[in-house]
Every structure is written in structure tokens, then in C-alpha cells.
Amino acid sequence: xxxxxxxxxxxxxxxxxxxxxxxxxxxxxxxxxxxxxxxxxxxxxxxxxxxxxxxxxxxxxxxxxxxxxxxxxxxxxxxxxxxxxxxxxxxxxxxxxxxxxxxxxxxxxxxxxxxxxxxxxxxxxxxxxxxxxxxxxxxxxxxxxxxxxxxxxxxxxxxxxxxxxxxxxxxxxxxxxxxxxxxxxxxxxxxxxxxxxxxxxxxxxxxxxxxxxxxxxxxxxxxxxxxxxxxxxxxxxxxxxxxxxxxxxxxxxxxxxxxxxxxxxxxxxxxxxxxxxxxxxxxxxxxxxxxxxxxxxxxxxxxxxxxxxxxxxxxxxxxxxxxxxxxxxxxxxxxxxxxxxxxxxxxxxxxxxxxxxxxxxxxxxxxxxxxxxxxxxxxxxxxxxxxxxxxxxxxxxxxxxxxxxxxxxxxxxxxxxxxxxxxxxxxxxxxxxxxxxxxxxxxxxxxxxxxxxxxxxxxxxxxxxxxxxxxxxxxxxxxxxxxxxxxxxxxxxxxxx
Amino acid sequence: xxxxxxxxxxxxxxxxxxxxxxxxxxxxxxxxxxxxxxxxxxxxxxxxxxxxxxxxxxxxxxxxxxxxxxxxxxxxxxxxxxxxxxxxxxxxxxxxxxxxxxxxxxxxxxxxxxxxxxxxxxxxxxxxxxxxxxxxxxxxxxxxxxxxxxxxxxxxxxxxxxxxxxxxxxxxxxxxxxxxxxxxxxxxxxxxxxxxxxxxxxxxxxxxxxxxxxxxxxxxxxxxxxxxxxxxxxxxxxxxxxxxxxxxxxxxxxxxxxxxxxxxxxxxxxxxxxxxxxxxxxxxxxxxxxxxxxxxxxxxxxxxxxxxxxxxxxxxxxxxxxx
Numbered sequence: 180x181x182x183x184x185x186x187x188x189x190x191x192x193x194x195x196x197x198x199x200x201x202x203x204x205x206x207x208x209x210x211x212x213x214x215x216x217x218x219x220x221x222x223x224x225x226x227x228x229x230x231x232x233x234x235x236x237x238x239x240x241x242x243x244x245x246x247x248x249x250x251x252x253x254x255x256x257x258x259x260x261x262x263x264x265x266x267x268x269x270x271x272x273x274x275x276x277x278x279x280x281x282x283x284x285x286x287x288x289x290x291x292x293x294x295x296x297x298x299x300x301x302x303x304x305x306x307x308x309x310x311x312x313x314x315x316x317x318x319x320x321x322x323x324x325x326x327x328x329x330x331x332x333x334x335x336x337x338x339x340x341x342x343x344x345x346x347x348x349x350x351x352x353x354x355x356x357x358x359x360x361x362x363x364x365x366x367x368x369x370x371x372x373x374x375x376x377x378x379x380x381x382x383x384x385x386x387x388x389x390x391x392x393x394x395x396x397x398x399x400x401x402x403x404x405x406x407x408x409x410x411x412x413x414x415x416x417x418x419x420x421x422x423x424x425x426x427x428x429x430x431x432x433x434x435x436x437x438x439x440x441x442x443x444x445x446x447x448x449x450x451x452x453x454x455x456x457x458x459x460x461x462x463x464x465x466x467x468x469x470x471x472x473x474x475x476x477x478x479x480x481x482x483x484x485x486x487x488x489x490x491x492x493x494x495x496x497x498x499x500x501x502x503x504x505x506x507x508x509x510x511x512x513x514x515x516x517x518x519x520x521x522x523x524x525x526x527x528x529x530x531x532x533x534x535x536x537x538x539x540x541x542x543x544x545x546x547x548x549x550x551x552x553x554x555x556x557x558x559x560x561x562x563x564x565x566x567x568x569x570x571x572x573x574x575x576x577x578x579x580x581x582x583x584x585x586x587x588x589x590x591x592x593x594x595x596x597x598x599x600x601x602x603x604x605x606x607x608x609x610x611x612x613x614x615x616x617x618x619x620x621x622x623x624x625x626x627x628x629x630x631x632x633x634x635x636x637x638x639x640x641x642x643x644x645x646x647x648x649x650x651x652x653x654x655x656x657x658x659x660x661x662x663x664x665x666x667x668x669x670x671x672x673x674x675x676x
Numbered sequence: 677x678x679x680x681x682x683x684x685x686x687x688x689x690x691x692x693x694x695x696x697x698x699x700x701x702x703x704x705x706x707x708x709x710x711x712x713x714x715x716x717x718x719x720x721x722x723x724x725x726x727x728x729x730x731x732x733x734x735x736x737x738x739x740x741x742x743x744x745x746x747x748x749x750x751x752x753x754x755x756x757x758x759x760x761x762x763x764x765x766x767x768x769x770x771x772x773x774x775x776x777x778x779x780x781x782x783x784x785x786x787x788x789x790x791x792x793x794x795x796x797x798x799x800x801x802x803x804x805x806x807x808x809x810x811x812x813x814x815x816x817x818x819x820x821x822x823x824x825x826x827x828x829x830x831x832x833x834x835x836x837x838x839x840x841x842x843x844x845x846x847x848x849x850x851x852x853x854x855x856x857x858x859x860x861x862x863x864x865x866x867x868x869x870x871x872x873x874x875x876x877x878x879x880x881x882x883x884x885x886x887x888x889x890x891x892x893x894x895x896x897x898x899x900x901x902x903x904x905x906x907x908x909x910x911x912x913x914x915x916x917x918x919x920x921x922x923x924x925x926x927x928x929x930x931x932x933x934x935x936x937x938x939x940x941x942x943x944x945x946x947x948x949x950x951x952x953x954x955x956x957x958x959x960x961x962x963x964x965x966x967x968x969x970x971x972x973x974x975x976x977x978x979x980x981x982x983x984x985x986x987x988x989x990x991x992x993x994x995x996x997x998x999x
Contacts, residue, residue, distance in 0.1 A: 238884065259886030274884045278877035278943040279870065287870045288885040 187250045189214050189367050190235070190266070190336050195244035196391075197230050204230040207392040208244070210369070212336060217358065217368040219378045219399070222388035223411045223629075223664075228371055229271075231388065232340055235369075236268040237261035249335075265335030269342055273321035277314030281324065284313055290328050298327035303353040318345045318445075326354065330361070337361060338369045343377060344467060355381055373465045375404050375668055389413055408664045412631070433492030435623035436477070436592050441486035447472035448647035449486075454592070454623045459614060461638035461655060462627040463663050469647040470627050471513075474596045477625070478510030479503030490592070507591025511581045511598055513627075518581045521570040525561065526552045528569050529584045555583040560609060575606035582613060593617060593624045599633060611637040631660045631667075645669040686937035686945075686989060690952040693985075697959045705966045710844050712962075714832050717846035718914050720958045721829060722747065724852045724951050725907030726925035727932040728859060729900035731950045734933055735863070736896035737876035737942030738788060741799040743904050743929060744922035745806035746780045750908025752810050755819025755918025766822040774905040780806060781901020785894035803926075810920040819918040826913050848914070852951070855906050859899065860947050872896050877943020932957055935982055937989065957981075 190212040197205040205227045212218050222228045233239040235246070237255030246253050248264050255261040258268075275284045285292055292309075299307050302323045313321065322345050329337055339358070343351045359381060362368055370382055378385065379399060387395040387410040395410040397403060434453035441450045447469030454460050464470045475481035477488065479497035487494050490506045497503040503510070512518050519528055529552045559579045561572075569577060578598055585593060595614070599607045614637050618624050626638055634641050638655040643666040651666045701708050726743050733740045750773050757769045784802050788795045829848040863869040871892045874882035883889055907925070912918050934940065935957065936950030957978060964974040 257886065257888070258884050259888075262886055268884075270884060274881045276874045276878045276881050276885070276943070279873055283870050283873075284885070286867060287874055287882075287887065 188212060189249055191247040193245050195231060195234055196242050197234060197239065198242055203391055205391040208388060209393040210386050212367045212369060214367055215362050215365045217362045217370055217382045219382040219385040220369055220371045221385055221407055221411060226388040227391040228388055232338060236266060236338060267329045267332055267334035268338040269325045269329050269340065271340045274325055275313035275321055280310050280312050282309040288328065290331050295327050295331040298330045301357055302327055303350055319347060319350060322346060323350060336367045340371045343372065373668065387411055408661055412660050435491060437489035439487045441476065442484045443472040443476045443481055446647050450644060450649045452642050452649065452652060454625055456621045456623045457618050459618050459624040459626055459638045461634045461641040462625060462644060463631060463641055463667050464644040465667050468644045470644055474510060474594055474627065477508055477594050508594060509585040509590045510594040511596060513596040515577045515581055519569050519577060522568055524567050525569060525580055528580050529555055531584065555586045558586060559583045559613060590622045593622050595626045597627055597629050599628060599630060631663045634658050634663060643667055687949045687952060690949055690956060694952055694956050697956060701959060701963050704963055710832055713844055714846040716958060716962060717848040718829060720954055721848045721852055721910040721914065722907045722925060723928055723954045725903050725910060726929040727950045727954050728856055728947050729903035730929040730933045731938050731947050732896055733900045734938050734940060735876050735942060735945055736872045736893055738795040738893060740784055740897060740900055741926060742784060742803040742806050743900065744925040745803045746777060746901060746904035747908040747911060747925060748810040748920055748922040749806050750777050750905045751911040752814035752918035752920050754909050754912045755821060756814050758822050759820045761822055763822060763824055766825055770909060773909055774902050777901040777905025778898045781898040782894055785897025789890040789893050807922060814918050814920050817917050817919045821912045821916045826916060829910060829913050856947060863947060868895065873943055931982055935985055
């Protein structure tokens with residue numbers, strides 16, 4: 180905060196654009212970092228942060244815009260080139276190679292060992308054995324080693340992407356101190372995090388991205404959180420309410436799905452809720468707060484570590500996705516490629532979960548299959564021009580197929596994991612419509628979405644998960660975006676009711 | 677020391693298995709001795725080179741189905757050029773043949789990297805290309821091999837002062853070891869080797885560490901090509917002629933690589949394990965032949981050994997991870 184404005188910015192990116200096929204990831208992203216500054220790069224999920232990071236670090240080539248390092252135009256053809264120019268990233272996932280030991284990993288990246296060890300110690304890891312295989316080390320240690328490796332190359336600009344996400348709090352403290360010292364010593368840092376408290380503690384400025392463009396660049400001062408949240412969401416602070424008829428979840432008898440103190444994996448620690456037939460329960464969480472584990476457990480992909488799941492009042496344990504399907508659970512995973520047989524037809528993809536029921540002594544009854552499938556295709560208005568191979572459909576239509584298969588077979592409980600990611604507005608509408616219709620027909624629907632605007636349009640209630648725990652559950656009618664965003668960032672207590 | 681044993685547990689296990697098999701052989705065939713070891717060694721040489729070649733490509737995360745065919749090209753090229761060649765010319769021919777191997781490997785690698793067609797498809801196609809090439813160069817087994825070159829792998833090492841019968845070390849074995857030392861060094865003591873492991877183990881992390889992915893892959897294929905060149909030469913050296921039809925080295929090399937502890941998914945294993953595995957598989961075959969087991973049963977036994985050993989190894993590795 181004691182910087183002279185006369186310095187040229189060490190990094191100056193202007194108007195960066197990047198398209199992937201028909202999807203525009205970035206259209207006008209700008210980021211300026213002065214010497215010795217720590218700049219927070221913020222944005223909601225899908226705002227384009229990771230694409231910008233990849234461009235700055237040479238992992239992707241931009242389609243437009245300028246990148247200046249120390250005043251000269253640069254464009255990096257590889258991560259190696261960016262590194263040589265002094266721009267060193269620590270990515271969100273550990274980037275040591277698991278099958279090599281630590282020493283070999285250092286040699287691979289030409290990291291000097293002495294400074295590396297110095298930083299490892301400074302960051303609070305005391306018992307590192309250089310000959311340990313990277314794959315055998317715990318996640319937190321790997322993150323620290325990634326940071327130490329970056330620091331050892333004395334970078335001009337250090338880029339930290341969710342550096343503290345997997346760390347215990349004592350290590351977080353050490354990391355923040357080291358980063359601050361770096362800045363005081365004249366190095367620059369780009370800091371990506373969802374944690375406002377860390378940003379307030381560490382950063383000088385925040386640059387906010389929304390829908391692929393930089394929408395704000397503000398100094399960090401008390402109360403800036405609210406402003407940042409506003410910028411991340413855009414102007415529309417008043418929630419657009421969709422006046423759909425809501426099936427009232429009158430709690431008669433046991434809930435269709437009951438979850439009590441559920442814990443799973445390393446991230447999900449304590450989630451409880453009840454979901455009744457005819458109800459859509461939204462789930463809101465920042466990335467990696469435990470929602471993946473929750474859906475995995477309910478879909479039978481993963482065993483719970485603690486807590487109970489009940490279906491119609493009876494406790495269940497799913498050992499296999501087939502158990503979950505038998506209990507009436509249908510999971511639509513976040514990654515469409517996980518759910519679809521990409522090189523098979525739309526018809527086959529829709530029919531698969533149903534095969535057990537339309538089979539006649541082992542052979543598939545073609546007529547009954549065709550009937551159900553046609554009905555589902557019509558209902559979802561799937562564009563069937565390319566139905567021979569699902570891979571040739573657009574993303575939105577692929578998503579419809581993943582839902583259509585459950586429409587065709589009838590659902591008890593539908594688990595939707597971010598079904599509208601990367602889908603155009605019209606298709607989104609159709610999907611919400613469908614979600615509501617299915618609820619009205621009695622399905623219980625758990626709906627995780629990374630787009631907060633969807634909540635009032637499709638849900639009855641919303642559960643917010645932060646840091647593995649359910650922090651708030653509210654009526655969708657009250658769930659405007661700022662409130663959801665605050666809750667998702669763990670800021671609940673600061674908001675007056 | 678503990679770590680050395682831990683890291684190389686698989687190789688140590690294979691060595692124990694090899695020793696057990698050698699003892700078993702001595703029991704089955706009491707007069708198994710220097711000449712037996714010599715013929716075992718000589719028969720194993722082309723397998724050893726094919727396997728080392730395959731191991732490097734697999735560690736780099738690929739596979740090369742055309743290794744045996746490249747060996748055939750190198751074998752016939754060497755045999756054809758060495759007809760009437762002098763001792764000095766032979767040195768040049770050897771260098772030329774190895775360069776030819778490197779070139780063929782580089783072509784394979786470049787096609788895999790540039791076309792983005794899966795390696796298994798590209799190298800299957802190249803298998804036919806190199807097969808045809810070998811037959812164009814020499815369409816029947818013929819040609820010659822210079823005598824001094826042949827002497828490098830024929831017979832046993834004679835140690836001065838000891839009677840001929842007391843020397844158990846076949847020259848072929850020494851030849852293999854000497855030829856493989858540079859490759860072992862590259863894989864385990866250079867940055868190129870690390871890059872090959874990194875590219876095979878986790879290409880994304882390797883890319884982020886600044887490793888040039890495409891170039892490293894192509895180099896791995898070229899190294900395999902050089903080893904195929906050595907394999908082809910060794911064929912010509914041991915038979916004295918060039919053989920245009922590829923021998924059974926492709927599947928044998930994949931078997932030995934797997935048995936030798938290299939993960940087919942890439943990034944894991946080494947060269948020594950697969951080479952020991954070559955001798956194990958050869959020895960099993962020889963023992964079964966000595967016991968006059970039906971050759972058809974022999975292949976069943978070989979297949980079973982492979983699955984059982986790899987399964988046991990996998991189970992031990994899992995136990996070790998979660999104590």
C-alpha cells in the first residue's frame with residue numbers, strides 16, 4: 180500500500196479475448212499489476228478466471244488483446260516461456276508429477292534446491308523427504324511444495340490460484356505471511372480466492388471479472404466485499420421472479436430423501452436436510468465446498484464417512500450406482516461426458532437406464548423402447564437432426580438427453596448437478612420448465628447450480644453449503660442473489676436479517 | 677538401503693524368480709551349463725532389445741506396435757550392406773543402421789504427435805509400412821554379417837587363466853548390458869529421462885512444468901528406434917543373414933514390459949525389470965521344452981504366469997500403500 184504510481188505496471192493485460200468454438204470464455208478481460216502489489220482476481224464461477232490465468236501463464240493462446248510485461252509486448256507459447264519471463268503460477272491442482280520423487284520433480288522444472296528447501300521450511304513443512312514420491316504426499320503438502328517451487332525461481336509475478344483451498348488454517352497463516360513478505364520485497368502477486376477474509380488481509384486491489392470481461396478494479400478497503408459481490412453479479416440486484424405455480428411441500432409422512440449429518444471424503448463434513456416429493460431444493464456453494472461429495476454419495480458413487488441417508492424414512496447405504504437407481508435416485512452429473520455414451524445414438528442413450536424394464540427375456544423390445552424414447556424427445560424438444568451420435572449434438576441438447584433418460588424412465592428423486600453449465604438461455608428455460616413439471620408430477624429434486632439467478636426460477640427452497648457444512652437453508656422466494664452470494668462466501672453472520 | 681529395496685522391489689522379486697528358475701533348470705536338466713546359458717543368452721538378445729525399446733515408449737505414455745518390423749528393416753539393411761564389407765566399413769554400416777532405426781522411430785513419433793491419431797493406430801499402420809520396406813530391401817533371408825561383429829555375441833567370455841568350460845558368462849549377455857547402459861543412463865540420470873517419465877505419467881503437470889510434450893514423445897520413439905536398430909543388428913549378428921519377416925518380438929516385448937513392472941498407462945517402471953522379465957519368459961519356455969511339454973501347453977503356461985505375476989504384484993503394491 181506504499182507504492183509509487185510512477186512505476187510502469189509489471190504486468191498489463193488489456194482486452195484479452197478467447198473463444199472455444201461457439202463459446203466465448205473471455206471477450207474483454209484486463210488486468211494490471213504494479214510492482215510490489217497483490218491483486219485479487221475475482222469473479223463468479225464461469226466468469227473466465229481460469230481462462231485468463233491460463234492465458235497469462237502460457238497454457239493457452241489468446242485470440243485477441245495485448246499482454247505487456249515490464250512495458251514490452253509479449254505472448255507466451257508455453258508455460259516454460261511465461262516462466263522465463265518471470266511469471267510463475269501455482270495452479271489449483273497440484274502440479275508435481277506423482278510418479279516421480281520430489282527431487283526429480285525439482286530437476287524436471289530446473290528448480291534450484293537450496294531456495295526451495297528454504298521456502299518449504301518457511302512455509303511450515305519441517306519433515307520433507309526429497310526422495311518421497313510426490314504421489315505419496317498429502318494434498319496440503321503438495322500445495323505447499325508447489326508454492327515453494329514457484330518461490331524458489333524468484334518470480335517477478337506470482338500467480339496463486341485458490342492456493343489456500345486445501346490447507347489447514349495454520350498453514351494458511353504461514354502462506355499469507357510469506358506472500359505478504361514477497362510483496363513487501365517488491366514482487367507482485369495475482370491472488371485468486373473465494374475467501375474474502377484472506378483477500379482483505381492480503382490484497383491491495385481487486386479486479387473483478389464477469390462474463391468474460393473486467394467489470395471493476397477497486398482498492399481493498401473496509402466494506403469492499405459488498406461492492407465486489409455487486410460487481411460479480413452485475414446490475415440486476417433485484418431478483419427476477421418467475422411466477423410458477425409451486426407445489427407445496429406439505430410435510431406429510433417421512434420425507435422422500437432425508438440426509439442427517441452427512442460427511443464424505445475430505446470436504447463434506449456436516450449436511451442435513453429433508454426433501455419431499457414435489458419439491459425442488461436448490462443447493463448453492465462455491466466450488467469445492469463438498470457439494471460434489473454430497474451428490475456422489477446420493478448417486479451411489481462414493482460411500483459416506485458418517486451420517487445417514489434415508490429414503491421414504493428407511494435408512495439406505497448405496498454400494499453401487501445401481502443401488503441408488505433402484506432406490507429411485509437418478510443422478511445427472513455435472514460433466515455430461517460422464518453420463519452419456521458419446522458415440523451412440525440419442526435413442527440408445529435415453530433407453531439405457533430403462534433397459535431393465537423394457538427387456539423381454541433378455542432381448543430389447545424395440546417397439547416399447549421407441550415409444551418411450553419418442554415421448555421423451557418430444558417432451559424435451561431435443562433437436563434430433565444429429566441423433567445418430569450424441570457427440571455431434573450441441574451441449575444444450577446433450578444435457579437434455581441426460582435429463583430425458585430419467586424422464587423416460589420415471590424418477591423418484593432427481594439429483595441435478597449443475598445442469599445448465601455452459602448452456603444457452605433458451606435451453607436453460609426449457610430445463611427449468613422441465614424441472615418444475617417433474618416436481619409437480621411428484622418427483623423430489625435436488626438441484627445444485629453454480630448460477631445463482633436460477634435459484635428463484637426453479638427452486639422451492641435453497642440450501643447453502645460452505646466449507647463442508649450446510650450454513651443456511653431458506654425459501655427460494657427470499658433468496659436473492661446478494662443474500663445467496665454472502666451466504667456462499669460464509670458471510671452470513673454479518674448480514675442483518 | 678531400505679528405499680533402494682522398496683523402489684526396486686519389483687525388480688528384486690523378478691531376480692529372485694529368475695534365480696529360482698535357473699535352479700529349477702539345473703534340477704530338470706542336470707547337464708545344463710555354460711553352453712545352455714550361452715544359447716539362452718543368444719536367443720534372448722533380440723527379445724531384450726525389442727523389450728527395452730517397448731519399455732521406453734510405454735513409459736512415455738505410448739506404444740509402438742512396429743518395433744519388430746523396424747528390427748526386420750534394420751536386420752536386412754545390415755545383412756545386405758555387409759556382403760563383402762571390410763572390417764572398417766562394418767563400423768560405418770553399424771552407425772548407419774542405428775541412424776536408420778532412429779529415423780524410423782522419429783517418423784513413428786512425429787506421426788503420433790502431429791496427426792493426433794492414436795499411437796496404437798499409427799504404429800499398427802507403420803508396422804505394415806516397415807514390413808513392406810524390409811521385403812523390398814531383401815525379399816528372402818540372405819545377406820551376410822562381418823565376422824568380428826558376429827564374434828561379439830557368439831560364445832562365452834573367456835577369462836585368461838581359466839579353462840573354457842568354467843566361464844559361464846555368455847558374450848551375448850555382456851553385449852546386451854553394454855548396449856543398454858547408455859539407455860539406462862538417459863532414462864534415470866538425465867533431464868530427458870525425467871521428461872519422458874513426466875510426459876507418460878501426467879502430461880498436464882509435465883506441460884505446466886515446462887516440458888515440451890511433443891518433442892519428448894518424438895525423442896522417446898526415436899530412442900526406441902535406435903534400440904530396434906540394435907535388435908535388428910543382433911539378429912543379423914547371431915544368424916549371419918538378414919531376415920525380412922519380423923520375428924515374434926512384438927507380443928513378447930509387450931509381455932516382458934508388463935511383467936517387468938512397467939505400467940501400460942505410462943510413467944512407471946524402468947528398463948531393468950523388463951530385461952529380467954525377458955530372461956524369465958525365455959527360461960520358462962526353455963524349461964518347458966526341456967521337459968518335452970507340448971508347445972501349445974507352453975503358451976498357455978506363459979500367459980498364465982504373466983497374469984498371475986502382474987496380479988500378485990498389484991495386490992502387494994496395494995497392501996504396501998495402506999499399512
